[in-house]
Amino acid sequence: xxxxxxxxxxxxxxxxxxxxxxxxxxxxxxxxxxxxxxxxxxxxxxxxxxxxxxxxxxxxxxxxxxxxxxxxxxxxxxxxxxxxxxxxxxxxxxxxxxxxxxxxxxxxxxxxxxxxxxxxxxxxxxxxxxxxxxxxxxxxxxxxxxxxxxxxxxxxxxxxxxxxxxxxxxxxxxxxxxxxxxxxxxxxxxxxxxxxxxxxxxxxxxxxxxxxxxxxxxxxxxxxxxxxxxxxxxxxxxxxxxxxxxxxxxxxxxxxxxxxxxxxxxxxxxxxxxxxxxxxxxxxxxxxxxxxxxxxxxxxxxxxxxxxxxxxxxxxxxxxxxxxxxxxxxxxxxxxxxxxxxxxxxxxxxxxxxxxxxxxxxxxxxxxxxxxxxxxxxxxxxxxxxxxxxxxxxxxxxxxxxxxxxxxxxxxxxxxxxxxxxxxxxxxxxxxxxxxxxxxxxxxxxxxxxxxxxxxxxxxxxxxxxxxxxxxxxxx
Numbered sequence: 001x002x003x004x005x006x007x008x009x010x011x012x013x014x015x016x017x018x019x020x021x022x023x024x025x026x027x028x029x030x031x032x033x034x035x036x037x038x039x040x041x042x043x044x045x046x047x048x049x050x051x052x053x054x055x056x057x058x059x060x061x062x063x064x065x066x067x068x069x070x071x072x073x074x075x076x077x078x079x080x081x082x083x084x085x086x087x088x089x090x091x092x093x094x095x096x097x098x099x100x101x102x103x104x105x106x107x108x109x110x111x112x113x114x115x116x117x118x119x120x121x122x123x124x125x126x127x128x129x130x131x132x133x134x135x136x137x138x139x140x141x142x143x144x145x146x147x148x149x150x151x152x153x154x155x156x157x158x159x160x161x162x163x164x165x166x167x168x169x170x171x172x173x174x175x176x177x178x179x180x181x182x183x184x185x186x187x188x189x190x191x192x193x194x195x196x197x198x199x200x201x202x203x204x205x206x207x208x209x210x211x212x213x214x215x216x217x218x219x220x221x222x223x224x225x226x227x228x229x230x231x232x233x234x235x236x237x238x239x240x241x242x243x244x245x246x247x248x249x250x251x252x253x254x255x256x257x258x259x260x261x262x263x264x265x266x267x268x269x270x271x272x273x274x275x276x277x278x279x280x281x282x283x284x285x286x287x288x289x290x291x292x293x294x295x296x297x298x299x300x301x302x303x304x305x306x307x308x309x310x311x312x313x314x315x316x317x318x319x320x321x322x323x324x325x326x327x328x329x330x331x332x333x334x335x336x337x338x339x340x341x342x343x344x345x346x347x348x349x350x351x352x353x354x355x356x357x358x359x360x361x362x363x364x365x366x367x368x369x370x371x372x373x374x375x376x377x378x379x380x381x382x383x384x385x386x387x388x389x390x391x392x393x394x395x396x397x398x399x400x401x402x403x404x405x406x407x408x409x410x411x412x413x414x415x416x417x418x419x420x421x422x423x424x425x426x427x428x429x430x431x432x433x434x435x436x437x438x439x440x441x442x443x444x445x446x447x448x449x450x451x452x453x454x455x456x457x458x459x460x461x462x463x464x465x466x467x468x469x470x471x472x473x474x475x476x
Contacts, residue, residue, distance in 0.1 A: 054078045055183045059087050063173070063210040070173060070209045071139070074103045076148040079183075082107050084192045087147070088118065088180030089171065089209075093202050093308075093368070098180050099128065101136070103150035106190055111141040113150045119168050133157060133171030154209065176206035176306070181379045204309050205371070214276040228371060230296035235366065235473045237289035238316075240280050242359040243384060244462040246323075249278030250356060251455060255270070255395045259448045276330075279352075283323050290320050312365040315358045322355035360385060375472040384465050391458050395451065402447040 076085045083105055090098035100116040115136045119127040140151035158171055169175075180202045182195035252260075253275040265273035302313040329351065333344040364385070367378035416430040 021044060051454075055083070055085060057085050057087065057181055057183075059179075061209060065210070067155075068157065068173070069153050070131060070134075071153050072101070072151065073140075074148075076103055076105075076150070077146070079103075079148045081105055081109055082186045082190075083183065084186055085183045086181070086192075088182070089207075090180050090202065091169070091177065091179035092174075093178045093204050097168055099132065099168070099177075099447070100180075101152070102134045102192065103148055103184060104190065104192070105148050106186065108352055109143050110142055111148055111150060112190075113138045113141055113152055117168050121209035132168070134173070152224065170278050173208075173209040173272075177206055178205070179203045204307055205303060206305050206307060228296075230292045231371065232473050234289050234292040234296070235371070236470045237285055237292065238359075238363065239367075239469045239473070241285040241289065242356070243466045244362065244459070245278050245285070246282045247388065247462055248455075248459060249275050250352065251391070251395070251458060252278070254372060255399065255451055256455075261450055265296040279323075280327060285325055286320055287324050290317075308368045309366045312362050312369075315365065316362040319355045319362060322351050322358070325371070326351055351382070360388070372472055375475070377469055377472045380468050386459055387458075391454065394454055398447060398450050398454070406444070425474050 024069035053270035056077045058077070059072065060075075061068050061070050061072040074085070074087065079085055084102050086100050086102040088100045090096065096118060098118045100118055102114045102116060104112040104114065106112060113136075117129045117132055118124050119126060134154040135156045136152050136154055138150075140149055140153045142149050154171070154173070157171075180200075184195040186195055225243045252271050256274075257269075257270040260270035260274070263270035268276075302309045304310055326348070329344075329348060333348070334341045364378070364381045366372060367381050372378070
């Protein structure tokens with residue numbers, strides 16, 4: 001049995017259905033169980049909580065594979081008269097198109113179970129029947145010890161009888177759905193009104209009506225910001241590390257070997273010293289950021305499945321592994337003039353660029369998470385991806401142009417040859433005068449100036465994007 005914890009409400013759209021009729025029947029033995037628990041509250045502590053701010057919903061379904069019946073129990077806590085609580089099953093991680101099961105507490109405390117379909121975003125849900133997948137049969141509807149109980153079964157999933165209603169596919173026991181929760185008021189005719197702004201959510205994980213899984217969803221409006229502190233710090237560290245520090249280190253290593261070959265720091269060429277410092281800092285900060293999210297998840301891993309959260313965890317951990325082992329790989333590099341040096345150069349470049357590309361994917365996937373999904377973070381990541389491609393293309397064009405102009409050939413950015421420049425870039429053995437003369441033959445003044453201007457623009461853009469992403473992370 002897998003257990004996953006969630007802690008905030010996200011996304012928005014209406015959930016304003018009509019009503020349907022209910023009947024009664026019995027339950028049966030079970031073989032698989034799924035439990036979901038949710039509590040509504042405001043994510044913005046400056047606003048007055050809604051009348052349903054203290055409502056919590058516990059949904060458990062059990063599947064009997066012998067008779068192909070799913071038994072569902074909704075236990076709703078702190079639901080008041082003339083209020084409703086609903087769970088939806090949607091293909092998308094957003095309030096909107098979904099199969100909706102609503103538990104109502106009428107003004108006289110009578111409990112009613114209704115089924116709806118929400119075909120389009122911001123449209124009133126419509127009555128749903130067996131033609132939308134399975135037959136709903138109410139089993140228990142009662143108000144006991146302050147808890148509203150709504151129990152029903154879903155059976156007879158006969159594909160031949162299914163009909164497509166607008167954009168909603170018929171409900172299936174084998175399909176994967178995002179759980180959606182919402183709470184709202186009933187009007188004088190017991191029709192549901194739109195859910196409260198602080199009382200709805202769409203979970204990122206997938207569930208199935210025939211799958212053995214437990215999901216505990218709770219939110220506490222008094223400590224939600226604090227509980228996500230480790231997540232926010234993790235995000236901020238990764239953003240600055242990979243957008244600013246790592247990207248700058250990659251550019252310096254690839255395009256500034258000649259430009260900074262005559263400047264030294266601690267006896268090493270400036271480009272090499274800068275690259276080594278930036279990448280070492282990047283490795284340390286990346287591992288630190290990983291520890292923050294590891295502590296937040298209490299050492300547990302993201303649930304395996306076709307979700308963005310799982311994809312983010314996989315791309316992220318591979319990138320972290322690459323950047324962690326990269327400094328150790330560097331310890332075994334040959335001397336610049338060794339005939340085996342090219343092996344290290346290619347391995348070092350492959351591991352580095354792979355980690356960098358994976359980091360971009362991981363950061364982009366993170367923009368779909370609840371602390372960023374309602375911000376412009378995704379737009380900034382798209383801008384960042386575009387800029388990274390543009391800056392590399394610009395450097396390559398400049399380098400190719402001036403190399404062709406000076407009729408040079410055989411130049412390599414990763415020093416695969418045994419030329420004197422291989423010794424200059426890491427362990428210079430010649431005089432500064434000779435080095436200057438050699439580098440000037442490799443790279444003229446205009447080329448160096450253009451590269452420095454591009455690097456300065458890159459750092460400025462990286463800083464702006466990193467700051468904006470961090471603001472989004474901490475402002476939601």
